[in-house]
Amino acid sequence: MTTTASAPIETRSDSESLAGAHDIASTEASLRRFLHGLPGVDQVGAEARAATLATRSIKTTSKAMAIDLAISMIDLTTLEGQDTPGKVRALCAKAMRPDPSDPTVPSVAAICVYPDMVAVAKESLGTSGVRVASVATAFPSGRAAMDVKLADVGAAVRDGADEIDMVIDRGAFLSGRYKEVFDEIVAVKAACGAAHLKVILETGELVTYDNVRRASWLAMLAGGDFIKTSTGKVAPAATLPVTLVMLEAVRDFRDATGRQVGVKPAGGIRTSKDAIKYLVLVNETVGEDWLDPDWFRFGASSLLNDLLMQRYKMATGRYAGPDYFTLD
Amino acid sequence: MATTFDYAPAPESRAILDLKPSYGLFIGGEFIDPLDGGHFKTVSPATEEVLAEVAEAGAQDVDRAVVAARRAYDKVWSKLPARERGKYLYRIARILQERARELAVLESLDNGKPIRESRDVDIPLVAAYFFYYAGWADKLDHAGFGLDPKPLGVAGQVIPWNFPLLMLAWKIAPALATGNTVVLKPAETTPLTALLFAEICQQADLPPGVVNIITGAGDTGRALVEHGDVNKVAFTGSTEVGKMIARSTAGTDKKVTLELGGKAANIVFEDAPVDQAVEGIVNGIFFNQGHVCCAGSRLLVQESAYDQVLDGLKRRLSTLRLGDPLDKNTDIGAINSAEQLARIRELAGVGESEGAARWSMQCELPDKGFWFPPTIFTGVTQAHRIAREEIFGPVLSVLTFRTPQEAVEKANNTPYGLSAGVWTEKGSRILWMAGRLRAGVVWANTFPRFGPASPSRT
Numbered sequence: 001m002t003t004t005a006s007a008p009i010e011t012r013s014d015s016e017s018l019a020g021a022h023d024i025a026s027t028e029a030s031l032r033r034f035l036h037g038l039p040g041v042d043q044v045g046a047e048a049r050a051a052t053l054a055t056r057s058i059k060t061t062s063k064a065m066a067i068d069l070a071i072s073m074i075d076l077t078t079l080e081g082q083d084t085p086g087k088v089r090a091l092c093a094k095a096m097r098p099d100p101s102d103p104t105v106p107s108v109a110a111i112c113v114y115p116d117m118v119a120v121a122k123e124s125l126g127t128s129g130v131r132v133a134s135v136a137t138a139f140p141s142g143r144a145a146m147d148v149k150l151a152d153v154g155a156a157v158r159d160g161a162d163e164i165d166m167v168i169d170r171g172a173f174l175s176g177r178y179k180e181v182f183d184e185i186v187a188v189k190a191a192c193g194a195a196h197l198k199v200i201l202e203t204g205e206l207v208t209y210d211n212v213r214r215a216s217w218l219a220m221l222a223g224g225d226f227i228k229t230s231t232g233k234v235a236p237a238a239t240l241p242v243t244l245v246m247l248e249a250v251r252d253f254r255d256a257t258g259r260q261v262g263v264k265p266a267g268g269i270r271t272s273k274d275a276i277k278y279l280v281l282v283n284e285t286v287g288e289d290w291l292d293p294d295w296f297r298f299g300a301s302s303l304l305n306d307l308l309m310q311r312y313k314m315a316t317g318r319y320a321g322p323d324y325f326t327l328d
Numbered sequence: 329m330a331t332t333f334d335y336a337p338a339p340e341s342r343a344i345l346d347l348k349p350s351y352g353l354f355i356g357g358e359f360i361d362p363l364d365g366g367h368f369k370t371v372s373p374a375t376e377e378v379l380a381e382v383a384e385a386g387a388q389d390v391d392r393a394v395v396a397a398r399r400a401y402d403k404v405w406s407k408l409p410a411r412e413r414g415k416y417l418y419r420i421a422r423i424l425q426e427r428a429r430e431l432a433v434l435e436s437l438d439n440g441k442p443i444r445e446s447r448d449v450d451i452p453l454v455a456a457y458f459f460y461y462a463g464w465a466d467k468l469d470h471a472g473f474g475l476d477p478k479p480l481g482v483a484g485q486v487i488p489w490n491f492p493l494l495m496l497a498w499k500i501a502p503a504l505a506t507g508n509t510v511v512l513k514p515a516e517t518t519p520l521t522a523l524l525f526a527e528i529c530q531q532a533d534l535p536p537g538v539v540n541i542i543t544g545a546g547d548t549g550r551a552l553v554e555h556g557d558v559n560k561v562a563f564t565g566s567t568e569v570g571k572m573i574a575r576s577t578a579g580t581d582k583k584v585t586l587e588l589g590g591k592a593a594n595i596v597f598e599d600a601p602v603d604q605a606v607e608g609i610v611n612g613i614f615f616n617q618g619h620v621c622c623a624g625s626r627l628l629v630q631e632s633a634y635d636q637v638l639d640g641l642k643r644r645l646s647t648l649r650l651g652d653p654l655d656k657n658t659d660i661g662a663i664n665s666a667e668q669l670a671r672i673r674e675l676a677g678v679g680e681s682e683g684a685a686r687w688s689m690q691c692e693l694p695d696k697g698f699w700f701p702p703t704i705f706t707g708v709t710q711a712h713r714i715a716r717e718e719i720f721g722p723v724l725s726v727l728t729f730r731t732p733q734e735a736v737e738k739a740n741n742t743p744y745g746l747s748a749g750v751w752t753e754k755g756s757r758i759l760w761m762a763g764r765l766r767a768g769v770v771w772a773n774t775f776p777r778f779g780p781a782s783p784s785r786t
Contacts, residue, residue, distance in 0.1 A: 040753040042773045045604030055444060057338035057656035069331055248603050283333040284647050291331040 020257070021221040028179040035178060035217060041209035041245055050240035056280045063276070067311050068106055070275040070303075071098060073293045075133055075264065077112040077301050078328070079140075079232065085120045088113055091328050092124035099308050100326070108304065109293040110163060114139070115156035122160035133163035133198070137188060140202075140231035142167040146184065153191040164188070165198040167231060168215065170205045178218060185222035198226035198264055203242045204234040212242055216249035226262035232299060237267025240281060247285040260289065266299025272310040275303060301328075335649075338656045340443045344430050350381040351519070353389055353543065354526035356396035357536025363388045365544060370519055373440035374653050374662040374697040382519050385542040390511070390551040393540040397482045397509040398557055400537025405509050406479060410466040417462030417505060419532045424455040427528065431521055435493055436653040438520040440662030440698070441616050443654050453778060454497040460780030461501035468506060479507030480583055481559035484552040487522075488565045489515035489664050490619035490720075496522055499562050500539060508560065509538045513552055515565075516545040517665045550576075558582060564621070567718075587621065589718040590746035592767065593739035594624030594775055595729075598633040600751035601773065606640040609724070612749060612775040614648065614702050617663055618722040622747035624775050626715060627726045628735050634728055638706065645689045645702050652694075663698040663721060672700050672721035679705045679714040684725070710741055718744070732757060736764045749775040 024034045058066055076095045078087060092111055099105045110131040111121045121132045134156035138144035144152075153164055166188045172180040189197050199219035203212050219227050227246055230237035243265045250261045263282075269275060275298060282290050290296050305325045313319050350367070352359040364386030369378045385393070405413070424431065431454070432446040441450070468477050483503045487495035492514055503510050514522035526541045542548060546569075553561050553573050563573050564587040577584050594612045596605050612624025629637050653661035663669040680686050684705040693699040700721055708715050708725040715725050729735040739748055748767040750758050762770040771777060 039600070039602040042601035042604035044774060045601065045607055049604070049607050052444075055448065055656070056335065058335060059338045060336045062334060062336040065331070066333070069333075279333065288332050291333055 021223075025179065025182045025221060028177075031178045031182060031218075032176070035214040038213055038217060041213055043209055046209055046244055047241045050244045050281065053244075053280050053284055054240060054277045056277075058276050058280065064311075064314050066276045066279050067272060067307050067314070069291065070272070070279060070298065071307050071311075072106040072109060073297050074108040074304055075110045075112040075266070075297050075299050076108045076304060077232070077266070077299055079112065079114060079135060083114065083117060085117070087328065088117045088120045089124045092121055092130070094304070094326055094328055095130045096125065096128045098304055099311075105308065105311065109297055112165065112299060115152055115159070115161070118156050118159035118161045131162040132160060133165055134159075134161040135165045135167075135200075135231075137166040137184075139165070139167050139200075140233040142169050143171075146187070149184070150187060150191050153188055157191065157193055157195050161195055163196045163198060163226075164192050165200055165228060167200045167202060168219065170202055173206070173211070173215060173218075178214075181215075182218055182222045185219060185224060189223040196225040197223065198228045198262075199224035200228045200231055200266075201246075202231055202234055203229045203238075204236045209241065209245045212245045213249055216246050217253065220249070220253045220259075220261050224261065226264050226297070228264040228266055228297075228299065230265075230267040230299075232267035235268075238265035238269055238299075240277060243278060244281055244285060247282060247290070250290070251286045260295065262295040262297065263290070264297040264299055269298055269300050270302050271306045272303075275307065335657045337652070339652060340429075340433055340436075340447075340654045340656055342433060342437070342654070345433055345437075347380055347434075347520075351383065351523045351543070353383050353385050353393065354523065354529075354539075354541040355389070355393045355537075356400075356540070357530065357534075359526070362386060363392070365389055365548070368516065368545070370438060370517065372437050372662075372697070373517070373664050374694070376696050376698075379438060380520060382523070382543045385513075385544045385548045385551075387551045389542060390548060390555060393511045393542050394482060394484070394552075394555050394557050396537040397511050397540050400535055401479075401481055401509040404535040405504075405538050406507055408507075410468065410507070413504060413507060414462045414465030416532060416534055416538075417458055417465060417501060420528060420534070421455050421458035421462055423528050423531055424451070424458060427524075428452070428455065431493060431524060433654065434524055435518075435521050436661070439489065439492055439518050440653050440664055441619075442658040442661045443656055444658065445616060445661075450491055450494050453780075454493050457494075457497040457780045458501045461505040464502075465505040477506070481508060482557060483508045483510045483560040483562060484555060484558040485510055485512040485562045486549045486552065486565065487512065487514055487563075489518040490616060490621070492518040493521040493525065495564055496525060498564075500525075503560075503562075504538065509540075511540045511542060511552060511558070513542050513544060513549050516543070519543040553577065561585070563587070589720075589744055590621045590623065591626060591716065591718050591742050591744045592622055592624045592747040592749065593626045593628050593735075593742075593765075594749040595628045595735050595739060595751065595761065596630065596633060596637055597732075597735075597750075597752040597754070597757065598630045599753050600633065600637075601753060602633070602636060602640060604773065605637065605751040606644050608749065608751060608771075608773070608775040609637075609641055610644055610648070613724045614645075614660060614722050615776070617661055617700070619664060619668075619720055620776065622769065622776055623720075624747075624749050625719060625724060626739075626742075627724055628729050628738055629726065630735075631728045631730050638704075638726070641704065642687065645704070648689060648691075648702060650689070650691050650693070650699070650701065660702060660722065663700050666698055668720065669698040669700060672719055672723060675714055675717060675719045675721075676700075676703060676705075676723055679708070679712065679723070679725070682712045682714070684708045684712055684714060710738060716742065732761065736761065740764075740766045747771065747776065
């Protein structure tokens with residue numbers, strides 16, 4: 001859809017589209033021309049659209065369905081300096097069975113930890129189907145030498161990470177060194193091997209929606225499997241309009257190349273109400289092809305308990321206090 | 329294993345309403361029976377359910393209303409200090425806010441517009457306009473009319489059915505703020521929120537006769553406009569009726585304000601922010617089922633962006649939700665009346681017979697009520713009737729252009745001139761276009777936006 005005169009990616013198969021991508025990224029100038037040829041984003045209009053969708057009223061059966069879907073899309077996250085193997089094991093237990101007293105609650109999509117906790121998480125989760133995601137590339141700032149970043153990724157993959165959440169070099173992006181960012185993503189993707197690559201744009205530092213759209217395309221062209229809003233360490237983290245712009249980007253990218261890319265808003269999504277707004281946004285922007293944990297994730301920690309509380313309320317008609325839900 | 333996300337019905341409750349089976353005329357601060365008129369029924373256009381019976385004001389009733397307004401003007405309203413007039417308007421504005429949900433439900437029920445729009449647009453704007461004009465009441469010396477401007481006297485006001493309460497606010501709030509009294513006739517298909525507003529005037533202890541609401545159809549309106557003791561006529565509605573009013577008031581001392589039809593051009597350049605332009609096209613023509621005077625009913629797209637914009641537009645239209653106006657997730661409500669539906673169908677038929685290609689949103693239409701699916705005509709030329717005549721429904725005519733000059737030429741090639749829209753990321757082009765488009769309002773990268781502090785009109 002969004003292909004412009006300077007965007008000759010019309011091919012449909014994966015290998016061919018990648019060839020197209022590498023043509024676009026063959027020089028700094030051609031990459032810049034492509035990214036700056038993308039249609040602009042009008043800030044007022046994008047925010048108004050997101051605000052309108054946020055007024056959707058999701059009730060009864062739709063709400064029950066949305067709550068379970070949201071639970072199944074969570075990357076249950078702990079990214080603290082004080083994380084311990086014990087804490088990670090506890091989180092894994094919760095990921096597999098979010099409510100110990102109710103086996104009908106689906107498990108979450110993945111656990112998201114620092115690389116040094118990957119082995120612990122992998123062992124705890126076993127064959128449950130819950131995946132292990134690890135942040136890497138000098139998360140959250142991305143300020144390290146290239147070989148250090150790749151070693152970071154390599155360690156996480158070696159320990160069994162199924163998914164790598166890398167951060168882009170925002171300094172390079174903001175100063176217009178797009179090729180550098182592109183090459184870095186390509187290198188990280190290669191280091192990932194079979195692991196899926198999520199590319200964190202840190203939209204709170206990119207500031208404008210035009211930048212968000214360009215960074216989204218850059219990450220997709222370089223081979224990212226997912227584009228992710230934020231590290232959660234920078235405010236603002238995920239917002240509805242930013243996610244809207246990223247969803248439009250993955251929609252247009254699939255139209256142009258045939259390859260589907262996932263989206264993960266992360267940080268600041270704490271309530272069921274928020275989560276449902278994101279699901280509405282997905283539903284009405286890219287449709288049901290993305291309403292699946294393989295294509296849409298929430299990076300969150302406290303969201304899960306709120307979803308469980310709402311689920312319990314819907315089942316019983318009563319709210320249970322926070323004491324009735326496990327801390328992690 | 330992608331999931332289908334259907335939205336369960338989420339209807340706004342009607343329990344908040346206290347609808348009476350029958351309403352009289354609001355004259356001199358009271359609801360009274362008509363002297364020489366009959367009664368007629370108002371229905372919900374979504375279901376054809378009869379909502380209430382309202383009085384039809386005959387010539388004698390119109391006279392009684394004008395007499396009441398004159399008496400209130402002479403004895404009370406013109407003698408009141410300006411800040412006291414402002415206090416009444418502030419009080420009405422606050423009550424409008426307090427009873428916003430009730431008003432929104434009633435507006436959607438009687439008009440057929442989605443509750444999302446009446447709740448988030450119409451009613452908040454109604455209150456905002458009353459607050460805005462309340463503030464002007466004691467500052468008229470600074471309003472640009474010179475020192476110590478004088479009221480005109482009695483205003484006869486006739487409003488349309490597309491934004492019933494909002495049109496009432498645009499008419500009544502400034503008239504009262506500037507010291508006039510009013511007789512207002514709401515449209516015959518949407519009288520109920522005006523009658524609820526009459527109750528709000530009682531609740532606010534507004535002096536009797538300052539606001540009079542008389543219900544009825546064209547004859548009632550004509551009697552009001554032609555009444556000899558009316559000093560000011562304000563009308564919003566069709567160009568045809570507007571011309572009749574212009575003729576009948578010619579040669580009298582009456583001041584006249586007419587706000588008539590439109591066939592606005594929404595102009596999209598190849599460098600537009602495409603996703604937001606698509607939203608703007610949708611809001612421009614499908615907001616309020618296209619029942620908007622300044623609707624962007626002609627889409628002018630630069631040829632080089634045509635496929636992209638049309639594909640995006642069709643994809644977006646397929647996500648619109650048409651149905652029960654009281655459902656909080658409805659985007660497209662009912663057409664206001666059988667008569668209007670017949671006109672939309674007729675002009676859509678003309679479009680097809682003229683050779684334009686018709687594309688309608690695929691959706692089930694309810695069995696009862698008046699419904700028309702959002703529709704796009706492509707391959708439209710300037711010579712087609714659907715490019716020239718106001719359809720006043722959810723029907724978009726798509727034309728193309730190659731250069732900015734051609735866009736201006738085509739946009740201006742219409743007897744109408746209420747509004748226009750320009751979509752481009754190039755600021756200088758916006759200014760260049762705005763200077764050449766013959767339209768009262770030119771929106772840049774948005775469509776349509778209203779607010780009391782802007783001069784825009786529906």
